[in-house]
Amino acid sequence: MWLWGSRRRAASELDVHVEPAPVAPAPSQPAEPEPEPPAGHPLADGVGSLARALHAHRARAEDARASNRALLAVTGRALELARRGGFAEVAERLSRTSTGLGDAVGEIVSATGHAAAAIESYAGSIRAFEAELAELNRQVGEIHERMAEIRGIADRTKLLALNARIEAARAGAAGVGFQVVAEEVGSLSVTTREVVSDVVAAADRIAEAIGRGAERFGENLEALAGAEAAVRVLEGAAVETDGRADALLEPTGRVQELAYGQVELQELVEQARLHGEHVDQAASALAAELAAGARAGDALWLEAAPAPARPAIRSLGAFEAAFERALVDDRPDDAARALEQALAADVAPDELLGRLAGAAQRAYNAAGPGRPTIEHFRNARILEAALERLEPLVSDGRDGPPIVIGNAWQDFHDLGRRIVVAALRADGFRVVDLGLSVRNEDLVDAAVREGATVIGVSTLLLHTAKHVPELKELLRRRGLHRIRVIAGGAPFLVDPTLRERVGADGVAFDPAGAVRLVRHLTLGQAA
Amino acid sequence: MTGAERIVAAVLGDPVDVTPVAPVLLMQGARVLGVPLGRYFGEPGRIAEGQLALLDRFGHDAVFAMPHVVQDVLPWGAGIDLHDDGPPSVNGMVLSSYEDIERVAVPDPTRHPYCRHTLRAAEALARRVKGQQLIVGAVIGPFSLPTMLMGTRKLLSLLLEPEPVRRRFLPTLLEKTTAYASRWASAQLDAGCDLVVVAEGIASATILDEATFLRDARPALERFVARTPGLLALELVGHGLPFLPHLRDLGVAGFLIGESDRVDAARRAIGPGKALIGNVNNLKLLRFEPERVEFEARRVIAAAGPGFVLSNQGPEIPWDVPDASIEALVRAARSSRPARAAA
Numbered sequence: 038m039w040l041w042g043s044r045r046r047a048a049s050e051l052d053v054h055v056e057p058a059p060v061a062p063a064p065s066q067p068a069e070p071e072p073e074p075p076a077g078h079p080l081a082d083g084v085g086s087l088a089r090a091l092h093a094h095r096a097r098a099e100d101a102r103a104s105n106r107a108l109l110a111v112t113g114r115a116l117e118l119a120r121r122g123g124f125a126e127v128a129e130r131l132s133r134t135s136t137g138l139g140d141a142v143g144e145i146v147s148a149t150g151h152a153a154a155a156i157e158s159y160a161g162s163i164r165a166f167e168a169e170l171a172e173l174n175r176q177v178g179e180i181h182e183r184m185a186e187i188r189g190i191a192d193r194t195k196l197l198a199l200n201a202r203i204e205a206a207r208a209g210a211a212g213v214g215f216q217v218v219a220e221e222v223g224s225l226s227v228t229t230r231e232v233v234s235d236v237v238a239a240a241d242r243i244a245e246a247i248g249r250g251a252e253r254f255g256e257n258l259e260a261l262a263g264a265e266a267a268v269r270v271l272e273g274a275a276v277e278t279d280g281r282a283d284a285l286l287e288p289t290g291r292v293q294e295l296a297y298g299q300v301e302l303q304e305l306v307e308q309a310r311l312h313g314e315h316v317d318q319a320a321s322a323l324a325a326e327l328a329a330g331a332r333a334g335d336a337l338w339l340e341a342a343p344a345p346a347r348p349a350i351r352s353l354g355a356f357e358a359a360f361e362r363a364l365v366d367d368r369p370d371d372a373a374r375a376l377e378q379a380l381a382a383d384v385a386p387d388e389l390l391g392r393l394a395g396a397a398q399r400a401y402n403a404a405g406p407g408r409p410t411i412e413h414f415r416n417a418r419i420l421e422a423a424l425e426r427l428e429p430l431v432s433d434g435r436d437g438p439p440i441v442i443g444n445a446w447q448d449f450h451d452l453g454r455r456i457v458v459a460a461l462r463a464d465g466f467r468v469v470d471l472g473l474s475v476r477n478e479d480l481v482d483a484a485v486r487e488g489a490t491v492i493g494v495s496t497l498l499l500h501t502a503k504h505v506p507e508l509k510e511l512l513r514r515r516g517l518h519r520i521r522v523i524a525g526g527a528p529f530l531v532d533p534t535l536r537e538r539v540g541a542d543g544v545a546f547d548p549a550g551a552v553r554l555v556r557h558l559t560l561g562q563a564a
Numbered sequence: 565m566t567g568a569e570r571i572v573a574a575v576l577g578d579p580v581d582v583t584p585v586a587p588v589l590l591m592q593g594a595r596v597l598g599v600p601l602g603r604y605f606g607e608p609g610r611i612a613e614g615q616l617a618l619l620d621r622f623g624h625d626a627v628f629a630m631p632h633v634v635q636d637v638l639p640w641g642a643g644i645d646l647h648d649d650g651p652p653s654v655n656g657m658v659l660s661s662y663e664d665i666e667r668v669a670v671p672d673p674t675r676h677p678y679c680r681h682t683l684r685a686a687e688a689l690a691r692r693v694k695g696q697q698l699i700v701g702a703v704i705g706p707f708s709l710p711t712m713l714m715g716t717r718k719l720l721s722l723l724l725e726p727e728p729v730r731r732r733f734l735p736t737l738l739e740k741t742t743a744y745a746s747r748w749a750s751a752q753l754d755a756g757c758d759l760v761v762v763a764e765g766i767a768s769a770t771i772l773d774e775a776t777f778l779r780d781a782r783p784a785l786e787r788f789v790a791r792t793p794g795l796l797a798l799e800l801v802g803h804g805l806p807f808l809p810h811l812r813d814l815g816v817a818g819f820l821i822g823e824s825d826r827v828d829a830a831r832r833a834i835g836p837g838k839a840l841i842g843n844v845n846n847l848k849l850l851r852f853e854p855e856r857v858e859f860e861a862r863r864v865i866a867a868a869g870p871g872f873v874l875s876n877q878g879p880e881i882p883w884d885v886p887d888a889s890i891e892a893l894v895r896a897a898r899s900s901r902p903a904r905a906a907a
Contacts (some may be wrong), residue, residue: 410771414720447653452716499651499882532847
């Protein structure tokens with residue numbers, strides 16, 4: 038079970054939930070005196086217990102604040118997303134565009150209708166004028182006919198005049214006057230014929246002009262017919278577009294609804310963020326008050342403890358602060374020195390062990406999210422060295438809840454797993470690390486053998502993450518419903534929906550998150 | 565424009581007709597040929613056939629002349645396991661101690677049968693689509709190759725060792741991996757690849773702090789680029805943006821970026837004259853509907869400006885991504901109106 042022995046329990050409560058507290062004393066400064074109380078000193082025991090309880094409460098307050106800060110980061114991101122892009126403005130513009138499109142198409146429909154009517158009317162006029170031209174052409178034909186008759190009369194007159202002159206010549210002197218008349222008549226008939234020829238030629242030119250005009254009108258009529266057809270097509274398309282513009286109004290309305298929803302969501306997230314800030318302030322104040330109480334308890338405890346029992350390093354708090362500083366600055370030598378000083382001062386190894394996780398979490402939180410892997414790895418190396426130094430000194434061994442962990446089958450990326458293992462071990466868990474590329478059957482067998490209720494699967498590749506649902510299925514088939522499966526690794530970080538899709542009971546994105554998750558699952562099950 | 569012309573234009577910052585698109589399709593070659601993935605990877609001679617079939621299927625702008633990058637460890641004597649639902653994995657570490665770094669000889673990748681198949685695939689692709697599609701090769705970069713030879717933990721341990729230990733082993737290690745990666749990249753370029761992607765999975769801000777990057781990773785990259793003539797593109801797998809300003813002068817043609825690196829910020833970081841390639845989240849392709857994929861791709865294109873090649877983030881498109889989503893990616897690029905102004 039999670040709680041292992043009364044003395045260890047007190048130590049764990051002191052340490053497991055530690056998170057950074059900006060309003061609390063800086064890690065390098067606290068020098069909170071809380072060495073091991075001498076046995077059989079009732080006042081020291083009582084005050085020491087009080088101080089440890091205050092430390093524990095402070096740690097939990099800081100833990101709550103850290104979680105809340107993570108929540109604040111999430112709401113901050115959500116807010117950023119909700120504010121991005123002016124969704125409401127886009128919806129409004131879309132709506133305006135949709136309405137404007139409908140209006141414009143309506144106008145196009147109306148205009149094309151007018152254009153079609155105008156073309157039709159024009160075509161009618163042209164057809165009427167063409168008929169008038171045909172009538173004119175016919176009348177020119179009649180002129181031709183009349184002129185032909187006149188030409189015939191002229192010809193006959195000329196013949197008569199010739200005959201008259203012949204008769205006048207026969208008549209001799211008596212016919213002289215008649216011959217003059219006959220010659221005039223002949224001359225008139227010639228003139229008449231010439232005039233008729235000119236009139237006929239003019240009528241021919243008129244007829245030709247009328248023919249050409251009629252031909253042009255024919256062409257115009259064809260062009261008009263084409264234009265009329267095009268306008269009809271345009272009119273049809275405009276009517277269809279008008280229908281589509283109407284259809285666009287419905288999704289546009291939905292987009293607007295979404296936009297309104299987004300605005301509301303933005304307000305809600307802002308409210309959540311406001312509440313979160315209040316919680317943060319309250320947790321900070323609480324942590325500060327508890328830290329002050331704990332320091333007062335430590336001071337009382339020091340007063341109560343006999344002087345010879347006070348160790349040279351003087352406090353677990355000082356050790357934790359020194360160790361945390363060494364983690365933040367990546368100074369393994371400083372970490373080792375702090376450890377050796379504490380041990381030389383006879384500070385109990387199990388108490389020191391209990392302080393490692395708190396220091397690690399503080400160091401993690403000091404760096405904030407987005408910390409490069411190499412920094413986690415540096416901390417893991419320092420933690421591993423401390424664990425290797427301390428664990429052999431703890432007579433009853435690490436008897437925290439067992440956790441079975443390994444890389445998924447066919448996954449050979451051990452870095453993340455090693456970092457998480459170090460963090461879990463520092464937090465007091467008994468970690469059974471099965472290493473790289475572990476078959477699901479071996480994970481389950483180990484969990485059953487060790488009595489573990491949590492199996493951790495580390496995976497860097499998407500296709501190895503697919504073994505998680507198979508592991509869940511294996512547990513189900515074997516009736517091991519109490520064993521939870523947690524996962525971690527790059528695919529889960531990149532795709533937040535992957536946890537649900539593979540059916541993992543939880544995922545962690547960093548060492549501190551893994552520790553929190555395992556604590557939650559194991560403590561929850563213990564309760 | 566042909567696909568090759570389009571991508572080269574993007575690399576040079578010249579105008580393009582539409583945004584070039586190069587989804588990293590590797591495993592999909594097996595599916596389109598109808599063979600199990602494990603068998604496909606076991607027969608690297610079929611890579612060209614698979615890539616050409618993918619080209620027929622999706623009509624994108626680049627082909628990839630390698631089965632997977634895990635092959636890079638084979639000439640060192642490491643083994644790989646083939647799987648039917650994902651890329652191969654290394655089944656053991658070649659370097660089990662720091663001392664092994666001094667003992668191991670730099671292998672010649674062109675003498676390993678598997679890698680020779682890969683080179684033949686590049687030659688076959690060059691015969692078929694040279695000038696039409698860009699032929700892309702890939703190597704694991706010199707700084708990240710050690711993670712596959714000795715494990716990430718051991719490499720990071722070496723980076724953190726006291727100076728005498730670091731000085732003894734790290735330069736030797738990086739010199740050997742640089743020589744190997746350079747030789748391997750050059751062989752691929754000689755075989756017909758137009759461009760080689762240098763995958764540096766460990767050199768991003770996800771893994772390294774800035775000081776370590778500048779002290780150890782960047783010099784290794786600079787040495788590698790200096791001794792590898794040809795078009796190279798660098799992929800910092802993970803969060804690369806914080807380090808991009810330090811790579812402005814690196815002699816590569818472009819950078820592959822992930823979704824967490826916004827394209828506009830990445831462009832500001834590297835300046836003009838280099839292509840940005842990315843950055844649709846490859847895991848989101850698994851759960852997004854094709855319409856959403858197209859939307860995301862259009863959004864990235866709109867934000868990117870000139871000199872951009874649409875692709876996915878991360879090493880490749882996952883096995884389970886449906887064809888419709890890949891089509892959506894290509895469709896988004898094909899219907900795009902790329903920015904015209906010079907970067």
